[in-house]
Amino acid sequence: MTMPSLFLSHGAPTLPLTDTPARAFLSGLGGTLTHPKAILVVSAHWETAVPTVSAAERNETIHDFRGFPRALYEMSYAAPGSPAVAARVAELLRAAAIDCNIDRSRGLDHGAWVPLLLMYPHADIPVLQLSVQPHLGPEHHLRVGRALAALRQEGVLVIGSGSFTHDLSEFRGHGLNDPAPDWVNSFADWFHDELTGNQTDKLLDYRRQAPFAAKNHPTEEHLLPLYTALGAAGEKAEAERLHASATYSVLRMDVYAFSGAQ
Template sequence: MHLNPQDPAMLPSLFISHGSPMLALQPGASGPALARLAQQLPTPRAIVVVSAHWESRDLAVTSGARPDTWHDFAGFPAALYAVQYPAPGDPDLARRICERLQAAGLPAHPDAERPFDHGAWVPLSLMYPQAQIPLVQVSLPSHLGPTVQVRIGQALAGLREEGVLLIGSGSITHNLGELDWQAGPDKMAPWALAFRNWVVEKLQIDDSQALLDYRAQAPFAVRNHPSDEHLLPLFFALGAGGAFGVVHQGFALGALGMDIYRFD
């Protein structure tokens, strides 16, 4: 499943739990962790993101030269809607991504109209706030499950050798109906912690079969992910990368996992 890079400067793939859109304004502990990570990595020549917030029936790739910043949420403070992330697109990279996916038996098409959703721009606003690095998003055909996400990651893994940072943006736990809106950062729901720890254990021992079958094998899997679109980007990062490592761990609102992982 994994690429074994020989170049120590090769960029990893990342899985980022992006939390609430308010992360852009209230970064908590995750914001500094993301900023430190960006400082530690070689500067990417481009970034490719698979976000939980672009579910699709088929595979699509943003190909616009200047995609808009999409505030794809409601009920938040006006200051959040004023945030812009004017990163350029990269039509040539989008074309090559489509070609790589097609060669792997995963037909994809360009989408010149799609804006950047908050699963992409919120964490990147904390990592690369100048918004100068070209950004391309790949859609998430969530109905096809985790195995296809691994294949997509594998198909694009070679871009890491070209200085492209590959990111899966979702959440290690994501049951919005069971959040504790009064909880501080030290409160962790036992059922959310058990699931997070199981995933980390399986990643550490590279038990891909258990991970792919997580809905049957992981403790409290469906409680943590009533639908699985927020965990699927993890499988993209897994397929695209190598050895697993933890960058940051934590919870917000009692049960919203904010973990960040890297795959070198």
């Protein structure tokens, strides 16, 4: 069975410790999907000059944050890696004339292990990561996703892990489940309309066309994984919003599934 591709908002690293709608949703999401052969996570927290895929035999858990509760640093997600799937990722990218490196030692950053800890708590599915290149923008990441579309037919779940909105300058002073302000919701509503309307050209030009685009994403790394997940569903991708909520008011935690049009 062909897998969908997903975009997940992973929120703050403390997501597994919090009582939020997003945590509850992700905790049940894995059980609604066909069991994948492997999971490829395009994480906002791994930036490189060219696309780089991880190929560790066994993943270390990277606690790439500071100042959080001790319980978070005691968490681990020792999922196996998959050098074979990593080689396939590199093969597909290079066949599309996209340069690709392989990193045989890097583990999983919190953009990968935090949502996967909720979705697949047994850590028994091979996981690998693909980096982002913020300096190359949305079109590059869409192209990367389209190059990887064949993985979905091969049982690999492609996940873009970022944040639907991500202005951390507005983070402090909000309660965990405070409602989002209009400037957050208007951006999210615009993106939803263009995703479900298959308006790829508008999405690629979101920086100019979406309301409050630069405010919600002062930098692009947390939105770019969405484009790779979208691209992995092909040129006529169908988008379905699976979840919408906010944490700390300014972080929209929306989740989308993408599938190829029938």
